[in-house]
Structures are given as structure tokens and as C-alpha cells.
Amino acid sequence: MLSFPASRPNAYTGSPLDRASALREDADWIHQALADPDTLFAPVWRAKSLMKGVEAGRPEAVLLTAAAAEAVRMQDGPWAFLGLWEKRPVFAVDCSAAEDPLPLLPEGMGGFADLRSVAGLLPAGEASVLAHARGLMHWRTKHRFCGACGAPCTPRSAGNATACTACGTQHFPRTDPAVIMLVVRGDRCLLGHSHRFPNVTMYSTLAGFVEPGESLEEAVRREVQEETGVLVGKVAYHSSQPWPFPSSIMLGFHAEGLTEDIRIDPEELKDARWFSRAELRNPEAGGFSLPRVDSIARRLIEDWLEAA
Template identity: 65%
Template structure:
């Protein structure tokens, strides 16, 4: 596909109200209460004292899973225990809130992490629970999960291959050979709801955990590409549909494993779908009525904690 075919066509006036859509509420995994206090990360004395402070709270991670307990009403809740030992485990300073410091600690080397944390909880996948958590809890858990996943994938220098050691309270990996500093990486990805009149374009991927789920199209931003160009290219490559009037909606950290999802709306200029079989197994134009009654029409919308669902819901509300 030529580069010129992926450029965003010149915007044209709209009459469907799409230009006026604003986020109806914050996205999941946003709104962390923590002040990241980056100026404290290199204060070794402060970090050591704070790790030993009994008021310090920890966010345990075990093999990509967060630690949860049960609230009084029986629903899952995040547990941030104090008094954990970080000896022999990877850890990182996340930030401060209300006079309390918070650190992530990765217990993955332990075959059984439960004896290391308070009794009564369990390690579980954040994606299965995140939608039901208070926003502030979910944001802290996502921060810890994303940062420690990055740490686990950057043990060696990408420049010379030597081993790296944590620096700046675990927020930087420094090469022990060439002293190159490697900073946490977040991959930008565009995610977009393409509309055409009273219909919206949704696709199904074989990678989806739900066999009947249809979601907005999405893809990673490539080097030398604007976000708007990425939207147009990904939609054209995956579905064969050309778009215009690309409009930003909102963003969402997505630590599964380490992306920032940049949400957009776009207007379809064409309707014929030409599938890229490597990306999608199916794509369809759905009407508003069909999407408001997805289950009755034999399909499912994306998960409630996703920006994909937020894009759909805010469009349906116009």
C-alpha cells in the first residue's frame, strides 16, 4: 500500500454532531492520586529510609498479576500492604499521596508469593477486575504493573548487551558497561471509532478473548507518522476504508503490557470493506440500534474498562 494512500484526506464539514463529542467521564486506569515526585528518586538516603518506614505502602506484583483482597460488600479491592521486605526482589518508587509513599515490588522470583503478603488476598489479572475497582486504585495498579513489566524486559543494555542495574529508585535501568540510561517505554497506539452516518465500523480479531466481540480498530504509531496519519493508515490497512475528519477524544494508559491508547473518531469516506486477514477475521458496519442491543443481535461490545467501549458509548449518546 503506497504512503500517499494512507494520508488523511482534507477535512470536510460535518453535520452529524461528531465534532462536538467530548468524553462523558474519565477512562479506566487514569486519575492516579500519586505525586510521582521524580526529584526524590535519586535521593538514596530518602529512598532507603522510606522503604523502611512502617507507613510506606507497597503494590505487590507477581508474574504480571496484581494483589487483591475482598471489600466488606464482597467485591474485589486492591490491597496495599505495609512492612514488606524488598530484599531479593525488584522494586520501584511510584509516588506519594497524603503523606504516604508507595512502592511497587515484583515478587515474581518466588514460587509462592502468598506467604510474603497479608493473608486473605490473592494475585489476579488486572484486566479481569479493573473495571470494578475505584479509579484511583486501578490507576495505581496499572502504574505498578506497567513499570515492573518494563523493568523485567530491560535487564540488559540494548546498546552494548551488558547487564543493567536499577537507578533512580527503580525508574531507570543503567548499563553497567557503557552507562547508558534506559527509561521506561510506553508504546503509542491509536484506537478509533470510524462512523458513516448512523453506522460505525467494528472488527473482530482472532486474538480477542471473546469469540463474538467486535471492537474499534486500533494499531501502533510508526516512526515519522502523525497520530492522524496513523489513524488513516491503520483503518485503510485493516478494513480498506478511507477516512477523513480525524478528531481526538481521550487517552488511556494500557499496561497490557505497556501502551498508551490515543482515542479518536474518524469519518468513513467509503463503505466497502476489504479485510486484512492477518489483522481481522471480520469487520462490519453496525447501526446504532444494533450496537445498543448487541447481545440480542449476536455480538458483544468491548470490555467496560477499555477506551474502545468509551468511544462507542459516547458516540451512541450523541
């Protein structure tokens, strides 16, 4: 059996927002919502999110009211309408222009932290909203000029699009599709250790970006062969995960390994090995570690283990 269904939702999924895309074009409604005292704002400061309880291991998202958000909004950074949360408007606002935004906020607002470090502990809906805000603000801050002619762009659709001030080209947030796959052969699976991993003992699933003109299944087979020399047969979809760090969506698969010999690409991987289920159930004894709990890589591994 190759298909091992997703046992539970991935981190950053399950958004509680109604994106209410039709409201993005209603300038009067957006203007009123920005001033509404019930409106919520998700601030982003240099790719970090505002949270409480991080140091105590009990993180929770901090969303600002319009009054509390006014000071950071006056920094003239990008903002965007995210949607409705139980009918309350929610906006993202980037306050990266402030050297330190905390003094601009009321006391007790917590601090700015990397969402990835605590996403596994946050309620699913909160993690999704903060990820949405982070990804959209990254696009707004990094794509200020037209890719067609180089002129400045102005925001449209309540911050969810931009238009070139010279040639009029419209631009929309980009999401880069990446495949991530657990290659399985018998009772073993293939994991690799990348030069880029900050954790020197971690082994994870293989992954790579989809190239133009390529199907997802073709991308899975190409990436595995390029990185490890292992040939892949059947490919079965598992689940997906938004990964706005900065702008990807991870498309997860289980894949059938047709060959066993490993020939790593030294530019991509430092090592790759076949691991048995017994080894993966006790990684400490083997001197290695598994991917972070909020990652789809970990979910692909865990669902394969649970299927035994």
C-alpha cells in the same frame, strides 16, 4: 458532527499519586522511605496484582506496609518508587521469583489476580496505582540488559531508570503509543473482530501502533485503510488511556469514514462490519458483544451512542 467528548474518565486514569520525581534522586530519602512503617508497597507477581474481594465481585487493592512487604522484598526482585499518596510513599515491588508469595504474607491478604479482569469494578485511584506498578515492574523485569551493547543494567532513579554497567547508556521505561478509533459514517460505525480476541463474539474499534515518523492522525487513517480498506477523512481526538498490558498508551479518536466498502486484511481481522446505533444498543439480539467496560474502545462507542 464528528467530535463526541469524553463523558467520564477512562479506567486506569485519575491517579491519586504525586509522582514526586525529584525524590527519585534523593538516595537518603528513598532509603528512609523503604523502612518507614507508613510506606505502602504494591506487589506484582507474574504480572498479577494483589487484591481482596475478587471472587465476590467487590475487588479492592491490597497495599502492604513495610513490615508486611519485607518478606517479598527479600526475594530480591525489582522495586521502584511510584510516588506519594496523601504524603505516604508508595513503592512497587516484583515478587515473581517466589513460586507462591502468599505464604510469605500475613493471613487475609487476598490473592493475586489479573488487573484487567476487575478494573471496571475497582475505585479509579486504586486501578491507576496497580496499573502503574504493573507497567513499571514489567519494564524492569524484561529490560535487564543494555540495548546498545548487551551488558547488564543497574537501576537508577529509585527504579525508574537503568544504566548500563559497561557503556553507561541510560534507559528509561518505554511506552508504545497506539491509536484506537471509532470510524463513523452517518448513523453507522465500523467495528472489527480480530483473530486475537478471546471473546469469539466481540466486535471492537480498530487499533494499531504508531509507526516512526507518523502523526497520530496519519496512523489512524493508515490503520483503518490497511485493515478494512475504508478511507478516513477528518480525525478528532477523544481521550487517552494508560494500557500497561504490557506497555502501551491508547490514544482514542473518532474518525470520519469516507467510503463504505470493506476489504479486510485476513491476517489482522476475521470480520468487520458497519453497525447502526440501534444494533449497538441491543448487541445480544444481534448475536455479538461489545468490548470490556474498562476499555477506551467501549468508551468511544458509548459516547458516540449517547451523542445521538
